[in-house]
Amino acid sequence: MSGVGSTEPTGHTGFDDVPGLAEIVERYRETTIVVKPERLIDAALYLRDEEGFNFLSDITAVDYLGWGEAGVSGYIGTPDGRDLNTPMTQGYQVVPVAKPQRFAVNYHLLSISERPRRVRLQIWLADGQGVQTVIPVWPTADWHEREAFDLMGIAFDEHPNLQRILLDDDWEGHPLRKDYPLGGEPVRFSGEA
Amino acid sequence: MTATAPKTARAPIYSGTRIPSPIPTVLKTPPELEATGDILTVNFGPNHPSTHGVLRLIVDLYGEDVTGLAAVIGYLHTGFEKNMEHKTWWKAIPYAPRIDYVSFQNNEYVFVGAVEKLLEIDVPPKAVWMRTLLAELNRIHSHLVWIGTSALELGAISMFWYAFREREMILDLFELVAGYRMHTRYFQVGGLAEDVPRGFYPEARKFCDWMPKAVDDYETLLTRNKIWLERTEGIGLLSREDAIALGQSGPVLRGSGVDWDLRKAEPYLAYHQVDFRVPVFQTGDVYARYLVHMAEMRESVRIVEQCLDRLEHMEGEPWIADDRKVVLPPRHELHTSMESLIHHFKIVTEGFRVPEGEVYFAIESPRGELGCYVCSDGGPKPWRVKFRAPSFVALEATATCMHDALIADMIAIVGSLDTVMGEVDR
Numbered sequence: 121m122s123g124v125g126s127t128e129p130t131g132h133t134g135f136d137d138v139p140g141l142a143e144i145v146e147r148y149r150e151t152t153i154v155v156k157p158e159r160l161i162d163a164a165l166y167l168r169d170e171e172g173f174n175f176l177s178d179i180t181a182v183d184y185l186g187w188g189e190a191g192v193s194g195y196i197g198t199p200d201g202r203d204l205n206t207p208m209t210q211g212y213q214v215v216p217v218a219k220p221q222r223f224a225v226n227y228h229l230l231s232i233s234e235r236p237r238r239v240r241l242q243i244w245l246a247d248g249q250g251v252q253t254v255i256p257v258w259p260t261a262d263w264h265e266r267e268a269f270d271l272m273g274i275a276f277d278e279h280p281n282l283q284r285i286l287l288d289d290d291w292e293g294h295p296l297r298k299d300y301p302l303g304g305e306p307v308r309f310s311g312e313a
Numbered sequence: 314m315t316a317t318a319p320k321t322a323r324a325p326i327y328s329g330t331r332i333p334s335p336i337p338t339v340l341k342t343p344p345e346l347e348a349t350g351d352i353l354t355v356n357f358g359p360n361h362p363s364t365h366g367v368l369r370l371i372v373d374l375y376g377e378d379v380t381g382l383a384a385v386i387g388y389l390h391t392g393f394e395k396n397m398e399h400k401t402w403w404k405a406i407p408y409a410p411r412i413d414y415v416s417f418q419n420n421e422y423v424f425v426g427a428v429e430k431l432l433e434i435d436v437p438p439k440a441v442w443m444r445t446l447l448a449e450l451n452r453i454h455s456h457l458v459w460i461g462t463s464a465l466e467l468g469a470i471s472m473f474w475y476a477f478r479e480r481e482m483i484l485d486l487f488e489l490v491a492g493y494r495m496h497t498r499y500f501q502v503g504g505l506a507e508d509v510p511r512g513f514y515p516e517a518r519k520f521c522d523w524m525p526k527a528v529d530d531y532e533t534l535l536t537r538n539k540i541w542l543e544r545t546e547g548i549g550l551l552s553r554e555d556a557i558a559l560g561q562s563g564p565v566l567r568g569s570g571v572d573w574d575l576r577k578a579e580p581y582l583a584y585h586q587v588d589f590r591v592p593v594f595q596t597g598d599v600y601a602r603y604l605v606h607m608a609e610m611r612e613s614v615r616i617v618e619q620c621l622d623r624l625e626h627m628e629g630e631p632w633i634a635d636d637r638k639v640v641l642p643p644r645h646e647l648h649t650s651m652e653s654l655i656h657h658f659k660i661v662t663e664g665f666r667v668p669e670g671e672v673y674f675a676i677e678s679p680r681g682e683l684g685c686y687v688c689s690d691g692g693p694k695p696w697r698v699k700f701r702a703p704s705f706v707a708l709e710a711t712a713t714c715m716h717d718a719l720i721a722d723m724i725a726i727v728g729s730l731d732t733v734m735g736e737v738d739r
Contacts, residue, residue: 296394
C-alpha cells in the first residue's frame with residue numbers, strides 16, 4: 121500500500137441508513153453504531169456490502185453488572201474534562217452513565233480497502249437474551265462467538281457449533297461475568313477456596 | 314493501488330471458496346468416504362512436539378489423506394482477562410506480554426497503547442522511537458522462533474540452531490535495556506519505565522550489521538532447497554477472499570496476496586516516519602508465508618537502523634510524559650517535594666485513574682492484527698480487557714487450508730500459520 125493515511129473516524133459519512141439503528145456514538149476517535157439486536161444481521165449485511173466492512177476483527181462481550189454502583193468512583197478532573205496538570209483542579213467526580221442492558225456485544229469491524237476504516241457495531245442484551253449468529257456474514261465469527269458464549273454466556277441463535285471453546289465442556293458458569301468470583305475453584309488438600 | 318486487488322491481474326489461488334459449511338472451522342469427512350469404513354480418527358496432540366504448545370487436532374485419515382479436521386483449544390487458558398480486571402492499570406501491564414510469550418513487547422505495547430488512547434496522553438518522541446525499535450527487534454525475535462521451530466518440524470534441524478543463535482543476540486539486547494530477557498515490562502503508560510541505558514545503541518548497531526547476513530544464510534539453506542520446496546510449495550492454500558472472510562492477518566494474509574499491514578494502513582508509533590516495504594506474495598501457500606517472514610526480518614532491520622539514527626541524537630531527552638496523575642514522579646523529587654511524595658503514594662497504592670469509556674486499539678504484531686479492547690468505568694482498575702489474538706484467528710483457518718492435504722502436510726500447514734498457544738487460549 122503506497123498511500124499512507126491514518127484511519128479516519130467515520131462519523132460524517134452518516135451511518136444513518138444502517139438498519140435497526142439506535143444510536144451513533146463518537147468518542148476517542150472511534151465510531152460506535154448501536155443497533156437493535158433483532159436487526160443485527162441486517163445491519164451487519166448493510167455494513168459489509170454497502171460500506172465495505174469486509175473484515176471482522178473481533179467480537180467482545182462486556183458485562184456491565186454493577187456499573188456505576190457504590191465502590192465505583194469517577195476520575196478526577198475538571199468540569200470541562202480531564203486537565204490533570206493544572207493545580208487545584210481535583211475533586212470533580214464523573215459518575216459513569218447508566219447502561220441500557222446488562223450485556224454489550226461489540227463487533228469490531230475493519231474495511232480492508234484503499235480507505236481503511238473501523239467501526240464498532242454494538243448491541244445490548246439482557247441476561248439470557250440470545251442474538252443471531254453472524255457466521256453467514258463473516259465466517260471468522262465462529263470462534264469469537266463460541267468464546268463469548270463460553271466466558272460470558274451470550275447465546276448465539278443458529279450458531280452451528282455453539283460449544284465451550286476455552287473451558288472444559290462440563291465447566292459451570294461463565295467466568296468473565298462480574299458475578300463470577302475470582303479464584304472460585306476449590307484447591308484440593310489445602311482446605312481453602 | 315488497492316489493498317485487495319494486486320497490481321497485475323493474477324489467476325486466483327483457487328476458484329470459489331473452500332471454507333467448510335455450515336461450521337467454518339470444522340472439516341467434515343464426506344459421507345461416502347465415511348461409508349467405506351476405512352476412516353481412521355486420530356487425536357493429534359494436545360501434547361505433541363510439533364503443535365507449538367498444546368493444540369489438539371482431531372483428524373480423520375483415509376490412508377495418508379486428511380479428510381476431516383477439528384481443532385480443539387483451551388489447554389493453556391489461564392484467565393488473563395479476568396485477572397486483569399482485578400489489578401490496577403499499571404499492575405495489569407505485566408500480564409499483557411505473558412499472553413504471547415514470543416512477541417511480548419508487541420503485546421505489552423498494545424495494552425499500554427490502548428490505555429494511553431483512553432487517557433489521551435502525549436508520549437515523548439524518545440519513547441515513541443524506542444518503542445518502535447523494540448517492537449521491530451521483537452518482530453525479528455518472533456520470526457526467528459517461527460522459522461527455527463517450523464523448519465525443525467519439517468526436518469531442517471540446523472535452522473533451529475542458527476535461528477536461536479540470533480535470537481540469543483536479541484534477548485541480550487532486551488536484557489541490556491530492561492534487565493529481563495523476556496516479558497521486559499519496559500513500556501510504562503506515558504512512555505518508558507527507564508531511560509535507554511548507555512551502551513545500548515552501539516550494541517544494537519552491531520546486531521543490525523550482523524542480522525542481514527544471517528538472513529542470507531537462512532535463505533541459502535532453505536529458499537531453493539529442493540526438500541523445503543517439496544514440503545511447502547502448493548501446500549495449505551488459502552485464497553485472498555477466504556483469508557479475509559476468515560479474519561486472517563499478518564504474514565498469512567500477505568502470503569495470500571493481500572497488501573495489508575497496519576503499520577502502513579493505520580500508522581501508529583513512528584511507522585509513518587520510517588521507510589520500509591511490505592512484502593506480499595501471491596501464491597497463498599506455506600512457501601509464500603515463509604517468504605513473507607524472511608522479507609519482513611530484513612525490513613525490520615532497516616526500521617531498527619532508522620530508529621537508531623533518531624535515538625542517537627536524543628540523548629538527555631525525556632523518556633516518559635510529565636503527567637503527575639499517571640506517571641510516577643522522578644525519584645529525586647521525593648526527598649524535597651511533598652506533592653511528589655503524595656503523588657507517588659497515590660499512584661503506587663491506589664493506582665491512577667483512567668477516564669470512563671471504551672477503545673479498541675490494534676497494532677501489527679508479528680502474527681498479524683493484535684487488538685486490545687479496553688473498557689474503563691473511570692476507576693483505578695480496568696472494567697474489561699479483551700485481546701484480539703491473531704493466533705486464535707489463524708487457527709480458524711486450519712480446516713480451510715487442509716484441503717487435499719496429507720498427514721505430513723498438516724505439520725507444515727499448522728506451523729505456517731504461526732500460532733502461539735498462550736495467545737490462542739489466553
